[in-house]
Amino acid sequence: MAQQRVYVIQFTTVHTRNDTRIRLKEVTTLADRLDARVSLFVQDGLGDEEVGEGLFDIRDTGARPGGRLKRMTLGAWRMYRAVRAARPQVAHFHDPELIPVGLALKLSGIKLVYDVHEDLPRQIMGKPYIKPFMRRLVSTAAALAERAADRCFDGILPATPAIAEHFKSRHVALVQNFPILGELMAAAEEPLTNRPANFAFVGGITEIRGISEMIDAIAQVDHPEARLDLVGTFSPQKLRDAMTASPGWERVIEHGWADRPTVAALLGQVRAGLVLYLPSPNHIAAQPNKLFEYMSAGLPVIASDFPLWRKIVEGAGCGLLVNPEDPQAIAQAMDWMLRNPAEAEAMGQRGRAAVQSTYNWSKEAETLVAFYCDELGVPLKQIH
Incomplete structure (x- = not known):
C-alpha cells in the first residue's frame, strides 16, 4: 500500500x-x-x-x-x-x-x-x-x-x-x-539617460512610509518634468484625500495596485526607486523588501539613512541616503540622480550585482x- x-x-x-x-x-x-x-x-x-x-x-x-x-x-x-x-x-x-x-x-x-x-x-x-x-x-x-x-x-x-x-x-x-532573480528585470530596459525624469515608490502607501515627504520633495525638484510614480494603494483612504490637496500632487502619477510584470515594466522606465520610511522602532531595524527589489531591477535607490540600511546601500554602492523627514534633502538627492545619470546608472548596476551575488x-x-x-x-x- x-x-x-x-x-x-x-x-x-x-x-x-x-x-x-x-x-x-x-x-x-x-x-x-x-x-x-x-x-x-x-x-x-x-x-x-x-x-x-x-x-x-x-x-x-x-x-x-x-x-x-x-x-x-x-x-x-x-x-x-x-x-x-x-x-x-x-x-x-x-x-x-x-x-x-x-x-x-x-x-x-x-x-x-x-x-x-x-x-x-x-x-x-x-x-x-x-x-x-x-x-x-x-x-x-x-x-x-x-x-x-x-x-x-x-x-x-x-x-x-x-x-x-x-x-x-x-x-x-x-x-x-x-527578490527572485530576474523577476523584476524589465523585458526592454531603457538606459537611464533615455528615461523620463520619474521616480518610483512601490508598495503600501502610508504616512509612516513617507508619502507626505515624497510628494513635498517631488514638488521641489528643479527638473520641470520630474514625476513621482506611485504603485500601490493608500491606507487609510483619507490619507489619499489629504495628499491630493498637496501642491506636489500635480507631479504624481498614481497607478494603484499592479501585478509583478507591470511593476517590472514600470521600474525599467524610471530613474530611481524610493524607500523613505520614517524612523520608527520597526523600520530602523528592518530590511525593507523594496530596497532589494529596486536593486534587483537595476535602479539606484534613494533610501532612509538608518544604520542597517546604510550598511546595505554603502556596502553595495547602489544609491543615496537621506533624512526621510526632510523633503528638501530628498529633492536634492533626486536632482543629483537627474544631473548625474552615468553615476546613477553605475549605482543601479552595482545594486543588481549585489542582488545576484548575495541578496x-x-x-x-x-x-x-x-x-x-x-x-x-x-x-x-x-x-x-
Whole structure:
C-alpha cells in the first residue's frame, strides 16, 4: 500500500493570495521541491484556485470579516476550523494574530510553523491606531505571545536577523525576503539617460512610509518634468484625500495596485526607486523588501539613512541616503540622480550585482527547503 503524501498548508487571514513572500516565494518553492501536497488557505472571498496545473491549490475560506476585531476573532475561528478539517501534517501561518489558532492546531497533533514577517513588539510601538499609553502593554503582550510560539511550535521562520534575535529555540531558520532573480528585470530596459525624469515608490502607501515627504520633495525638484510614480494603494483612504490637496500632487502619477510584470515594466522606465520610511522602532531595524527589489531591477535607490540600511546601500554602492523627514534633502538627492545619470546608472548596476551575488531568493529557498526536510521530516521530490 502506497504511503500517503504529506499535506502542507500555509494560511493567512491578513495577506492577499498574491503576497510575494507567501505565494510567489515560499508556497511555490515548497510545491516545486517537496514530495508533498501543498495548499494556501486565504480569506478574501475570491474563490478557490488551482495554480500551475496542479502545482498547488488556493482555498478561500470566505470573505475577510470587516474590521480588525472581527478579523482577529471570527476570521481566525473560521480559519482554524478550515485548517483543522483539512487535517494537514504541517500548518505554516504568517500572521501574529493567528498564534492562538496555531496553539489550538498544535493540540490536534499538527506540526506548526510561524513565519514572522515583522518585528511585532517594535511595530506595535509605532501603531497610530493604538493609544500611546496602551502601546507598551500591547507590545509586552505580543512579546509574550511570541515567547509561547517559540516554546510550542515546531518551526519559527523570521524574515530578518533582527527578528531572529527574539527567538531562542533550536527550531529557528532565518528565511530572508530577498527578490527572485530576474523577476523584476524589465523585458526592454531603457538606459537611464533615455528615461523620463520619474521616480518610483512601490508598495503600501502610508504616512509612516513617507508619502507626505515624497510628494513635498517631488514638488521641489528643479527638473520641470520630474514625476513621482506611485504603485500601490493608500491606507487609510483619507490619507489619499489629504495628499491630493498637496501642491506636489500635480507631479504624481498614481497607478494603484499592479501585478509583478507591470511593476517590472514600470521600474525599467524610471530613474530611481524610493524607500523613505520614517524612523520608527520597526523600520530602523528592518530590511525593507523594496530596497532589494529596486536593486534587483537595476535602479539606484534613494533610501532612509538608518544604520542597517546604510550598511546595505554603502556596502553595495547602489544609491543615496537621506533624512526621510526632510523633503528638501530628498529633492536634492533626486536632482543629483537627474544631473548625474552615468553615476546613477553605475549605482543601479552595482545594486543588481549585489542582488545576484548575495541578496536573492535562491539562497533563502535552499534554507526553507532544508528546514522542511530536516526539521519537519517532509521528503524531497525524487528526480528520475
